[in-house]
Amino acid sequence: MEAIYEPIRWKKESDTSYQPVSPGYSPNPGGPQPQPSAVSQPRKHRRSRVLLHWLWHFLSLLWLAPIGTLLWLNLSRHIIGASIWCPRGNCNAESTSENAFRRAKQLDRQDHNVNGALQFVAKALEVWFMFVAASLVYDMGVLFAKRGRGLPVGYLLSHIEFTDIRYIFNPLLWTSPWPHRNSVPEKQGRIIKLYIFAIVTALLTILANLMGPAAAVLVLPSLQWKDTPRIMDQTFNGTGAPYRPSALGAFEDCSKAQLDAREYSCTNRTYGPQLDEWAAQGISSVMQNNNEDGFMIIGSSQEYALSFTFNASDNGDLVWVPNRQVLRAMSHEFLRARGAYTEYEPPEYPDRIFNNSLQTILSRQGPSLGFQAVCNLGDAMDFDLDERRWVRCYTDWTTGNVNDTASYTKCFRIGVDFDKTDYSAQFSLEIADPDVPEYETGVGVYFADKAMYFNDTHDFDSGIKSCVFPNKTSTPCDWDRVFGATLHEESLRNTSINVGIVSYEVPSLSRKEGRVYCEHVTYLSYPTYTVDTSPTSNSQNLIRLTNIDEVKNDSIPIILSPDWYLTAWSVNNDTALDGERQIVKKLIEVLPGTYNDSIGSYNDAQEFALLHIYALGQALSMVNYYNTSAPADPMSREAQEADKDKVDHPIFRTWATVHVWAYGISGRTSILGVTVVLLGSVCVLARFFLGLAIGIQGRSTVEVLAAAFEHRHQGEFEGLEEESHLAKVRYQVVEDGEGKQRFIPEKRTSRWSHAGST
Numbered sequence: 001m002e003a004i005y006e007p008i009r010w011k012k013e014s015d016t017s018y019q020p021v022s023p024g025y026s027p028n029p030g031g032p033q034p035q036p037s038a039v040s041q042p043r044k045h046r047r048s049r050v051l052l053h054w055l056w057h058f059l060s061l062l063w064l065a066p067i068g069t070l071l072w073l074n075l076s077r078h079i080i081g082a083s084i085w086c087p088r089g090n091c092n093a094e095s096t097s098e099n100a101f102r103r104a105k106q107l108d109r110q111d112h113n114v115n116g117a118l119q120f121v122a123k124a125l126e127v128w129f130m131f132v133a134a135s136l137v138y139d140m141g142v143l144f145a146k147r148g149r150g151l152p153v154g155y156l157l158s159h160i161e162f163t164d165i166r167y168i169f170n171p172l173l174w175t176s177p178w179p180h181r182n183s184v185p186e187k188q189g190r191i192i193k194l195y196i197f198a199i200v201t202a203l204l205t206i207l208a209n210l211m212g213p214a215a216a217v218l219v220l221p222s223l224q225w226k227d228t229p230r231i232m233d234q235t236f237n238g239t240g241a242p243y244r245p246s247a248l249g250a251f252e253d254c255s256k257a258q259l260d261a262r263e264y265s266c267t268n269r270t271y272g273p274q275l276d277e278w279a280a281q282g283i284s285s286v287m288q289n290n291n292e293d294g295f296m297i298i299g300s301s302q303e304y305a306l307s308f309t310f311n312a313s314d315n316g317d318l319v320w321v322p323n324r325q326v327l328r329a330m331s332h333e334f335l336r337a338r339g340a341y342t343e344y345e346p347p348e349y350p351d352r353i354f355n356n357s358l359q360t361i362l363s364r365q366g367p368s369l370g371f372q373a374v375c376n377l378g379d380a381m382d383f384d385l386d387e388r389r390w391v392r393c394y395t396d397w398t399t400g401n402v403n404d405t406a407s408y409t410k411c412f413r414i415g416v417d418f419d420k421t422d423y424s425a426q427f428s429l430e431i432a433d434p435d436v437p438e439y440e441t442g443v444g445v446y447f448a449d450k451a452m453y454f455n456d457t458h459d460f461d462s463g464i465k466s467c468v469f470p471n472k473t474s475t476p477c478d479w480d481r482v483f484g485a486t487l488h489e490e491s492l493r494n495t496s497i498n499v500g501i502v503s504y505e506v507p508s509l510s511r512k513e514g515r516v517y518c519e520h521v522t523y524l525s526y527p528t529y530t531v532d533t534s535p536t537s538n539s540q541n542l543i544r545l546t547n548i549d550e551v552k553n554d555s556i557p558i559i560l561s562p563d564w565y566l567t568a569w570s571v572n573n574d575t576a577l578d579g580e581r582q583i584v585k586k587l588i589e590v591l592p593g594t595y596n597d598s599i600g601s602y603n604d605a606q607e608f609a610l611l612h613i614y615a616l617g618q619a620l621s622m623v624n625y626y627n628t629s630a631p632a633d634p635m636s637r638e639a640q641e642a643d644k645d646k647v648d649h650p651i652f653r654t655w656a657t658v659h660v661w662a663y664g665i666s667g668r669t670s671i672l673g674v675t676v677v678l679l680g681s682v683c684v685l686a687r688f689f690l691g692l693a694i695g696i697q698g699r700s701t702v703e704v705l706a707a708a709f710e711h712r713h714q715g716e717f718e719g720l721e722e723e724s725h726l727a728k729v730r731y732q733v734v735e736d737g738e739g740k741q742r743f744i745p746e747k748r749t750s751r752w753s754h755a756g757s758t
Contacts, residue, residue: 053691060132061688066125067677070218070663074674077664079226081356083107084114084661093358100536104358111661115220122219126212129680133204134159136687140197143694145733150744152176152194154727158201165209168202172727179728204683210676217673223358224662230653232630237649239367239524240624242421242559245567247624250325262425262563267622268570274301275568275618276582282610283586286603299614300542301621304331306531310617311545317400318370318523319613320545321620326366326529327543333362333654334541337533357658360533365652368527368545369558369620372495374400375518375609377594380503381468389415391479392446392501393468394517397453399491408455408492410519411464412448412501413483419449421498425562427571429588432579441588444503445562450483451496460487490553495521498557502565502612504591516594518612521557522620525549526650530657560620568619587611627652707733707741716745 072078080086082093094103138159145151154176161167177194240247246259254266281299289296300309308322337360378396385391393411398404414422429441452464459465462485467477487493503517527545532538563573571577577584586607593604630651665671720726732744 056135057688057691060135060684063125063128063132063684064681067215067218067681070215071674071677073663074218074665074670077226077662079658080221080661080663082358082660084111084118084221086356086661091356093356100534107358118219119216122216123212125215125219129211129215129684130163130208132684132687133208133680134163136683136690137162137201137204139687139690139694140200142733143690144194144197145731149190150730150732152727153729153731155194155197155201156731162201162205163208165205168205172724173198173202175724176727207676207679207683210672211680214673214676214680217670218663218677221661221663222666223659224664224666225361225657225659226662228656228658230655232651233364233654234366234627234652235630235649236367236526236652237626237628239369239558240626241369241522241524241564242561244561244563245622245624247325250622250624251567262566262573264563264567265570265572265575267567271568271618271622272570272581275570275615277301278618279583279586279611279614282614283607286606286610290603300540301618303327303621305334306331306541306543308543308621310613311548317372318551319372319617320368320370320525320527320548321617322529322543322545323367323369323623323625324621325624326364326368329366330362330364330529330531330543333364334531334533337362337656338535357660359537359659361657361659362531362533362654363657364529364654365526365650366529367625368525368548369560369623370523370525370548370551371520371616371620373518373520373613373616374398374495375516375612377516380505380515380517383468385415385479386417388417389413394503399495401491404491406455408453409468410451410453411468411482412446412451412499413479414446414448421447421449421559421561423447423562425566425573427566427569427574428576429584430576430579431588432585440507441591442505442507444501444505445565446501446503447560447562448499448501449497449559451499452483452485453487453492453496460485460489494553495519498522498559500560500562500565502616504587506592509592516591516608520616522560523551523555524558525551526652560623564619564623565615567622568615583611583615707743710740711743714745 081091083091085091091107092103093107094100141151141155141158144155154172161170167173174195177191177198179191244259244262245251245264246256251259251267253269254264258264258266278299278301281297285296285299288294298309300307302308303324304327306327308327311320311322312318376394376397378394381393381395383391383393391411391413393409395409397408397410398406413419414424416422424447425445427443429443431440452462453460454462454465454468462482463478464482464485466475467479467482470477487496498521500520500522501517502519503515505515525548527548529543530546531541531543566573569577579585579588590604590607590611594608630653665674716729717726720729729745734742734744
């Protein structure tokens with residue numbers, strides 16, 4: 001390809017000096033002029049230069065290939081596997097085997113070596129870009145040097161100096177575009193173009209110095225937690241909490257007839273020992289907590305292949321309990337991730353996701369019940385309205401908040417004629433020790449949809465005080481009006497709707513000392529169940545609840561049937577529970593002294609509270625829920641319509657989170673790296689198309705120096721002493737007939753031209 005600019009013919013004055021034949025210029029005004037002679041450049045030399053020119057252009061453009069690959073790997077968040085060196089995607093970490101630790105050390109050593117090699121790759125890409133950027137600066141400099149009045153001396157070696165970051169702080173870079181005092185006036189447009197050259201060079205300086213770290217950010221993968229696609233698994237259709245237990249799938253040892261007859265002792269084989277063990281763990285932890293360096297640890301329970309414990313809430317005193325039905329479904333996925341055999345087909349995760357990861361966390365959305373409970377010691381008063389309705393009031397009720405010392409009498413309406421959900425149940429605890437028959441305990445379980453409070457100063461305009469303590473002038477009590485009154489106190493309002501009550505009574509003691517009553521309100525949430533499948537970091541197969549919905553002040557508790565409490569104790573309604581069970585023995589032991597200092601101790605109160613909470617937690621964990629299969633296609637119209645109803649019928653999803661080596665854009669550093677590389681790609685393309693358009697052939701530093709040494713001074717530097725002025729002197733750089741570079745100085749003012757010729 002021929003150059004756009006034709007070679008200028010030169011005439012030889014001496015063996016070392018060449019001057020161009022151009023209008024208006026003579027190296028020896030008034031004297032004899034030498035005759036021109038043109039020497040053609042040898043063809044072989046020209047061909048080799050052209051070949052090298054296009055070869056270098058091709059190599060410059062080839063820089064985009066590895067950079068494009070790295071951008072694709074990062075933007076697509078490509079997963080490598082358990083190791084950086086993972087040929088064909090096969091690098092089993094054996095995280096669930098006995099050799100997990102040894103295999104982890106082997107992979108770590110291998111990753112260290114590969115990481116070191118990739119840093120050399122990043123450095124090679126940086127050096128490669130340096131050559132391309134230097135070529136771009138050189139091409140722009142030559143383009144400016146061939147046009148107009150040429151290029152300032154301060155810019156002649158920009159393609160060599162620009163890689164040093166200090167170059168952008170060199171004053172000569174920003175002052176050289178302005179003409180010096182001895183030059184002819186310059187057009188404003190030309191000065192602006194030179195400033196554009198300076199700005200582009202400065203940007204390339206910054207870009208070249210950032211390219212190394214940017215390439216390293218893209219070349220080096222990192223250990224990341226990656227989520228698999230979230231599979232729509234179930235559509236929630238409601239909880240079984242308001243109803244009596246009837247789901248056969250939840251109680252494999254029970255028949256439908258037993259559940260319908262409220263004979264829940266059938267659950268004892270599986271869940272009776274679990275409750276005893278759970279309670280024993282809690283009691284032991286109370287004793288450990290009494291030591292100087294002791295600490296109370298909540299016990300755990302098991303369901304299929306997984307174990308669970310309570311999750312304390314960040315908002316208030318709520319305690320959340322995992323659902324056993326969710327754990328049964330999750331156990332199948334857990335066993336598959338562990339490599340155990342199961343006939344159940346879990347969601348379609350590729351097996352290599354588990355095998356080629358350092359760690360796997362399984363996640364599943366599902367329902368969970370949370371409760372807030374408080375226990376008080378007080379007397380009870382019953383008001384029988386008819387066979388199917390009565391009102392029970394407990395004295396000395398408090399909120400359980402140490403900052404709220406107010407005491408109330410709290411009344412509940414009970415009976416299905418008040419509301420069809422206001423059920424009750426009862427059982428008793430047998431005495432295993434014949435020497436202490438006086439401590440036989442009765443347990444009553446109630447649910448009330450409404451409750452009301454009063455004390456000596458307040459009845460909240462409900463009229464309940466005159467109903468409980470009538471006088472001769474009292475009118476007949478309107479209980480509907482009483483329980484329909486509005487409570488404005490937040491601490492009371494939140495525990496006056498859908499309240500569960502469990503009353504523990506020791507008939508042989510006085511009415512007040514022998515009764516502890518505990519009440520609770522229950523809420524429904526849809527958290528995410530997570531479990532670490534590694535036997536090393538999670539040897540107990542313990543699940544955790546995350547993303548628990550916040551319970552707001554105006555949230556309404558759900559209805560909870562009292563029969564779920566019977567199921568937790570594995571006892572039939574209105575029967576006695578075997579006194580040989582450990583939890584029964586301990587409860588009978590600590591109950592009399594729970595709130596009576598003359599009989600018991602502080603430990604008694606702690607242990608009783610734990611026993612009650614474990615029994616309540618057991619009940620909530622057993623509550624079943626109803627669901628249907630979620631739409632198979634998440635993009636279908638059916639799925640989109642179902643996903644809109646997230647409040648009452650949310651769609652539960654399941655997925656896995658794997659710890660793997662992967663590429664990705666995961667932070668500001670990665671974004672900066674991608675930005676730098678994209679700008680570098682623009683520079684590579686600019687250099688390619690610029691060279692393609694003007695056909696500039698690069699010159700070596702030796703050739704530039706040789707041309708500078710061959711140039712004969714013509715007075716262009718006379719009168720200029722400061723470096724900043726010398727850098728402003730401009731030269732045109734052209735080729736002579738032999739293809740060599742020559743420097744043509746800019747025109748000077750007449751004063752200095754005359755001075756130079758004398």
